Amino acid sequence: MTSLSAYIDDLAGFITASPSSYHAAAEAASRLAAAGFVRRDEADDWSEVDPGRGPGRAGRYYVVRDGAIVAWVQPTGAQPTTPFRILGAHTDSPGFKLKPKPTTGSYGWLQAGVEVYGGPLANSWLDRELELAGRLVTTDGVEHLVRTGPFLRIPQLAVHLDRTANEALSLDRQRHLNPVFGVGDLRQADLIGHLAALAGVDGADVAGYDILTADTNPPARFGLDNELFAAGRMDNLTSVHAGLTALLEVSENDEAISVLAAFDHEELGSQSRSGASGPMLEDILSRIGDDLGATVSERLRAFADSWCVSADAGHSVHPNYPERHDPANLPLAGRGPLLKINGNQRYATDAAGAALWARCSAAAGVPYQEFVSNNTVPCGSTIGPLTATRLGIRTVDVGVPLLSMHSARELAHVNDPFSLSAAITAFFAGA
Template sequence: MALSLDPRFDLDTEAAGLMAYVDASPTPFHAVVQAGWLLEEAGFVRVDESDPFPTVAGRFYLVRGGSLVAWSTDAQLAPSSPFRVVAAHTDSPNLRLKANADSSCVGWQQLGVEVYGGPLLPTWLDRDLGLSGRVAVRDREAPGGVGHRLLTGSDPLLRVAMLAIHLDRTANDGLTLDRQRHLAPVWGLGQAPGDVVGWLSEQVGVARRDVLGWDVMTHDTQPSARLGRSGDLLAAPRLDNLGTSYAGTRALVEAVAAPGDRPGHVPVLVLFDHEEVGSTSERGAQSTMLPTVLERVVASRGGGREDLLRALAGTVVASGDMSHATHPNWPERHEPSHHVRADGGPVLKLNAQLRYASDAMGAGAFRLACEQAGTPMQTYIHRTDLPCGSTVGPMTAAVTGALTVDVGAPMLSMHSCRELMAAHAVAPYAAALAAFLVPAR
C-alpha cells in the first residue's frame, strides 16, 4: 500500500499498539481503562461526572461504566465553537455469565451463559476461554454502599465442548446450536456444581458475602498475533470494535499534540458500550451521555443554551466501526461494484436505508480527512438483497442533531471469536481519524 502517510502514525508501531490494547481489554470496562491510560500519557485528566466540569482550558476525560468521553479545550475557543467527534464502541459479541450460573451434568461442572449480541457461535466452540468483567462489591465508602472491582482473567478457564463427529455425522453439513443447551461451558469435574460466587470473591479479594453482582463475560485467551507469509495480517479477538476504540484514542492524542495548528473545533472522542445489543442504556449511543457532556463542555467555558445549539449546528461526527472487506471465498456475497481491499485504506460506509448515517456532506468531510492524512479511501455498500447491519452513527446523529458520517477499517470474520485484518490498516485509519478531528483550513 503506497501512502504518503502522516509520519506520526508508523505502520508497525500502530499494529503493535492495537494488539497490546486488545489483549489488555477483554471487556468494555478494561477497554476504557486502557484508553484512559493512553490519554493520561498525553496530558488528559480524568474528571468525575458528579463534580463540576473544569472551567480552565485543558484535556479531560470521564468514564461511565464501559463508556468514555474525552475532549480538549486547549485552544480556548469560543463557547459556540463546533465539535469534531470520533465515536466508536467498546463491546463485542460474546457469552456472558448468568446470575445463577452454577450447574453440573454427568460429572462435569458447568456455567450458565447468555448470548450477548450476534456472535458467530460455532467459533466459540473448543476454544480456551477466560472470564473477565466487573464485580459489584459491598463498599461503605462508595455511593450507595456499592463499589466495584475489575476482574481480569487472562488464564484459560472454560471450554464449550463440541460434540464428536462420531455422534453427529451431519455436523459438517450444517451445525445447529441450541443456545440454552449447547453453549454451557465446562470448568471442572465433579457431581456437585462449582461455586462461581466463591471463585469471584477470591479473584477480586473480597469476602464471599460481599459479592453483590457481576457483569462478567467470556473471552478468547489466545493473544493477538501477526501472521501471514510476510506478517502482513493481524488476527485478534474483538477487533470489532476495539480496532476503532484504539484508532480513535490514538487520533485524539495526536490531534491535540499541536494545538497551535488547530482550527476552530473542539476535538472529542466518545467510546460507547452496548452497541451490539441496540445501544439503549445509560451509557449507550441512544443515551443522553454524549449530549449532556457536550452541553457541560460549553457551559464550563461560559456558554449557555444558545451557544450549545450553535455549536451542534456546526458539529460533525465520524462514527467509526469496523467494515467488511471483500471475502476471497465468498466474493458473491458482496456488492460487485464496491469491493473493499483489506489494505486499501479506510472505508466510507453508505446505506440508503440509513443503517449508516452517511450522506454526501459527511462523505465529503471524511474524504477530505483521508486526503489530509495521505491515505486512500474506499467505499462500502451492502448488497441490496441482504439485510445491512448498523452502528452508533444513526443514533448519535439523532440525539445530537449533528452531521454524521459512518466509517471503518476493513476486516474479515466479523463477530467471530477471533477476527482478521491487514496489520498495516491500523495506522491509516488512525491518521484519517486524527485529520478528521483537526481538519485543514
C-alpha cells in the same frame, strides 16, 4: 505513531488489555491519565473543582461511565460556539455473559451458565480457551475489575457422534453453548467465589456482576510479508484504539474541541445509560458548553458546525463468498478504511460526509474505499445514525474492513487500522 509495526504492536497490546468493555474503558483511561488528561467525576461541580476553566483556558479531560469513556481536548481559543469534532466508537463485542446462579453442570462436569451477548458467530467460539472478564460490584457499591485468563471451553460434539456436523451444524443457544471449566461436585463449586478471590474480595460481599467471555488466544501477525492481523474484539476495539491514538496527538491550538466517545452496549442496540442512544455524550457536551458560558442558542450553533465520525468495523469482500457483496463495490483488506454507505440510513453517511472523509484521507495521505451492502443481504447499523438523530450533528460512518466479523477471532490487514488512525488524526486537526 509513524511506524506501522509500532502501531500494530500497540493495537495488539490494547486488545489484550481489554477483554471486556469495562477493561477497555479502564485501559483508555490509564493511557489518557499517563498523557496528562484529568478525570472528571460526573457527580462533581466541574466549576468548583476547576474554577479557572472557561473561554481562553485549555484542558484535557475524560469521563468514565461504566464501560464507556468520553475524553476531550479543549483548545486555548475555545468559545461558546466552538464546534466539536467527535470520533464515536464502541467498547463492547459479541460473546457470552454470565447469568445469575452461573455455577451449573451435569454428569460430573462443572459448567458456567451463560446467555448470548449480541450476535456472536457461535460456531467460532467452540473449542477455544476462553476467559471470564468484567466487573464485580460489592455491597458497598465499589467496582472491581477481574479477569481469569484461560478458564473455560465450549466443547463441540465429536464428528463420530454427529456425522452431519460438517454439513448442517445447529447450535441450540440454551443447550449447546454452556462452557465447561472443570469436573467435580457441583455443590462444592462456586464460580463467583473464584472470581471474587481473583479480585481480592470476599465472595459473600459480591452483590452484582457484569462478566463476559473473551478468547484468550493473543493477537498475531502472519501471512505473506506479515501483513495479516488476527485478534478477538477488533469489532470495535480497532476504532476505539484509532480514536484514542489520534486524540493523544491533538494539539491544544486546534480550532475545534476534539472528542473521543467510546460507548458501551452497541452490540445490544445502544439503549442504555452508557450506550449511544443514552444521554452520556449530550450530557458531557452540554457541560463543556456550560463551562464556556454557552447559551442554548450558542450551544446549538456549536452543534450545527460540528462533525461526528462514527467508526465501526465493516466487511471486506470475502473471497469464498463474493456473491454476498455488492458486485460493483468490493472493498479489499489492505486498501484503506471503509466509507460506509446505506440508502436507508442504516449508516449516517451522506454526500457532505463523504466529502469530509475524502478530505481527511487526502490530508493523511491514506486511501479509502466505499462499502455498500448487497440488496439481498440485510445491512447492520452503527452508532452513527443514533448520534446524528439524538444531537443533530452531521455524521459519517467509516471503519476497518474485516473478515469473520463477530467471530471469536477476526481478521484484518495491518494497513487498515493504521490508516484509520491517520485519517482520524487529520479529522481532529480540522481537515
